[in-house]
Amino acid sequence: MQNKEFVPIDEFSDMWDVLTQEERMYLRENTKIHHFKKNQIIYCEGEEPSHLICLIKGKVKIYKEGTGGRNQIVMMIKPKESFAYRAFLAEERYMTNAATVEATSAYFVPLKVIYEMICSNNKLAFTFIKILSKELGKAHNRTVNLTQKHIRGRLAEAIVNLVEHYGFDDDGVTINICLSREDLANISNMTTANAIRTLSSFVSEGMLSVKGRHISVLDYEKLLKISKIG
Amino acid sequence: MQNKEFVPIDEFSDMWDVLTQEERMYLRENTKIHHFKKNQIIYCEGEEPSHLICLIKGKVKIYKEGTGGRNQIVMMIKPKESFAYRAFLAEERYMTNAATVEATSAYFVPLKVIYEMICSNNKLAFTFIKILSKELGKAHNRTVNLTQKHIRGRLAEAIVNLVEHYGFDDDGVTINICLSREDLANISNMTTANAIRTLSSFVSEGMLSVKGRHISVLDYEKLLKISKIG
DNA sequence: TTAAAATAATGTTTTAAAGCACAAAGTTAA
DNA sequence: TTAACTTTGTGCTTTAAAACATTATTTTAA
CATH class of the missing domain: 2.60.120.10 (Jelly Rolls)
Structure with a gap:
């Protein structure tokens, strides 16, 4: 067996x-x-x-x-x-x-x-x-986050959660999970187009860098701040 | 003791x-x-x-x-x-x-x-x-309902849940809980003004009747339908 | 190795819901 | 029994995000 x-x-x-x-x-x-x-x-x-x-x-x-x-x-x-x-x-x-x-x-x-x-x-x-x-607590948190925060806050929080859950690759910056933009959107409660757009603005703001589905975090503090403010 | x-x-x-x-x-x-x-x-x-x-x-x-x-x-x-x-x-x-x-x-x-x-x-x-x-299942359901349904669906669902949880008064139509419009809004994830407005339209559509904070259900099927369609 | 399909990227339009402002009605307190 | 406050009810304006449309770019399959 x-x-x-x-x-x-x-x-x-x-x-x-x-x-x-x-x-x-x-x-x-x-x-x-x-x-x-x-x-x-x-x-x-x-x-x-x-x-x-x-x-x-x-x-x-x-x-x-x-x-x-x-x-x-x-x-x-x-x-x-x-x-x-x-x-x-x-x-x-x-x-x-x-x-x-x-x-x-x-x-x-x-x-x-x-x-x-x-x-x-x-x-x-x-x-x-x-x-x-613990799961129930997380679920309550998620409900409030997804319903009350704006798009940027929701995506930032989703990425923060992915970092905390899956950690980084050996380089210390690339998140150890590859998701389609659609999956990213489905975690953060938004349309795929908005996930793409918002991810791009995070990149142009210098917070992240993106290579295909690999996301690297360049400024974790800033990301965290956006995820909290909403 | x-x-x-x-x-x-x-x-x-x-x-x-x-x-x-x-x-x-x-x-x-x-x-x-x-x-x-x-x-x-x-x-x-x-x-x-x-x-x-x-x-x-x-x-x-x-x-x-x-x-x-x-x-x-x-x-x-x-x-x-x-x-x-x-x-x-x-x-x-x-x-x-x-x-x-x-x-x-x-x-x-x-x-x-x-x-x-x-x-x-x-x-x-x-x-x-x-x-x-069971609570965790309900929490997951709530998350999807609150994030994906439109205002009418969210309020209808909130009222359906109140009926299922608290039941009716002796008259068989008045829901056995009195909530402020603000609380109703806070259950259904909307602003107080929108809860008031949407509740009024449910009344004018003949689904509900309202006397202060007492809500009576006149057409449960219709309410259920709206809560499901979103 | 080309064709087909899926995914990603961007611009434009539309709309649902928030925000704001104010009036009316009820409540509570002085 | 006024005054102050809270709650409810409406109209108008603004805006965030969805919907739609179109074009690149990958990926997969034939």
Whole structure:
């Protein structure tokens, strides 16, 4: 069941540190690995949740389809993070879609295995409580940011969040994620044309430099300031 | 510690059904009751969370202060619901403010008591997991609704949500909550003037009738349709 | 290696909603 | 019972962002 290329799931992400040796084995036995190409859909709104997914490598966007084909990205996932479990825990169907933004490998754990372990291991239950509480706080923040800030503030904040989440490449300035202008727009709640325009003005103001989809941050302080003022 | 006017907290809200007899006693012994007048602030952004609050009677708004004095109401609380615990579970300070919208009584339970019980009672942990998961789903929905729908859709949706949450008075049409136009605007992400205007047009279109702050729903289907189309 | 498609870039027009200003009606307080 | 204040209601003006249109530039595929 385990792939020899990869370490076992319980050693990969520290969210499983709280498991007993027995539980770790149980988790390993029930974990499978799946691979996805770039821009592949992992799950869709309305489907029944079946697995917790823990990213090994690659990047994933979680988004909701809005009116008129405009999507809203509600969160971005990076390696070691898990997703696709919320709907199950709420006893709902998926309310979001998940798609890769680059080639991706991930552990798949049946949600009933997760459920059993949450029921028998308090510490794991608390791990989920904490993750969900933090996510809920972020979601409230995002709502206010996206509804009250102007275009420049929204894009600046989106870029700041990408920096904080994915960090920089070895050069120390290039953000370690490549997104289309459309995805950038869907994170910042604006049209693609406006994302392009606003990104260009950030470049001409000397805050960023852009090479295709690679964004480098030249003046982080200024970016932060714009993201706060709105 | 208990007030004779009110039933014990564990009998009042069914979220405590999962507690053992011993835990119930422990909960009761540590619960106090507080009373608030209309428009009183219960807690503020930045404060250290100390108590879980369970509403006995009255209504509470949870809101974030936005730019330029415009607040965003992120949720409304009704009797039997609990709040003020998210920040504690996420090990953060409050990110929101809470204020009464009418005279309110509430149970106050120290969060360390809640923490102890979550750690010792898996079922209670799961209760919180489920509540948080559902809230997170709602928050994602709200984000998309508030960012993508137009004014009429946003207000219609806000009113639909109020109906679903608070229900009707005995007459079967008047929504069982009275909010200022400003609060209505702060739920639907618009200016007060636009809330007033849009509400008036809903009235002149025969969907609603309004007497001061009392809103009656005359054509729920139409309201629902507008809330969905945007 | 050309064609087709997707993505990026820019200019122009339109519009939804904010901003502003002011009046009327209710409330609260002195 | 005035006065002061808050809330509600409207009209007018401005503006931020969407919508639309068109042209480059990449990327992908045939």
